Amino acid sequence: MSIRHSLLALLQERPRYGYQLRTEFEDRTGSSWPLNIGQVYTTLDRLERDGLVEQNGADAEGHIVYSITDAGRAEAREWFGAAVSRTSPPRNELAIKLALALTLPAVDVGALIQAQRAVSIRTLQEYTRTRREAVAHLRAADTARLLVLDSLIFQTEAEVRWLDLCEARLMQLAGPA
Template identity: 70%
Template structure:
């Protein structure tokens, strides 16, 4: 997830201070990925260093307000125009756990798969319920939350299917009964 580009996008909408950026990010993404306020300010410092944002005074209450620069606007246009690359996939803790489990003696791989399947199914149910609730009570701006929830639902579904495949492979290899 690019915090850098997310903050730039929010600043393109209007100048804000750090806490406002944090709240706005969480509101627009359905509070799925909470941001640490320290991470927001560290990112703002880097964006300022790179001349993509500038301090725009304060709000009268001591909060430093940031605005996007022309270079920042160009950066955000490029980010929106470019596809998300998959050449460096993020680490998947579950895939790493299972890869190690199948190579170590005495590890109950089937139990790991079953435990994860239960957890993934619970997440899938929670995301589906949140999506239904959001769709029923739809307000302006909820489309962003729906898109995020749809993505999480598809990821959870894919994880369950992958776990089914892992279990089938373990049975096929005689590693699980």
């Protein structure tokens, strides 16, 4: 996830301070990926260093307000215009854990798969319930949240299917019973 580009995108609407950016990001993504406020301010510092945002001084409460520069607008446009590359997939902790578990004799891989499946199914149920509630009270602003929830649902469904495959392969390794 590119926090850098997300902040630039939000600053295109109007100048904001860090906490406002954090709140807007979480609101627009359905609070699916909470941002650490320290990470927001660190990213703003880097964006300022790179000439993509600038400080506009402080508001009445003393918050430093940031605005996007022309270079920042250009980078945001470029980000929205480019497809997300799949050449370097993000690390998947579960895949790493299972791969390592298969190579270590003291790990019960079957139990690991079962425990993860239970968590994944509970998570899928929660996402589905949240989506159903969002649809029941649909407002125009909720469309972005629904897109994020749909993505999370599809990813979790895929994870459960993958866990089924892992279990099937594990049984193949064990041989005929």
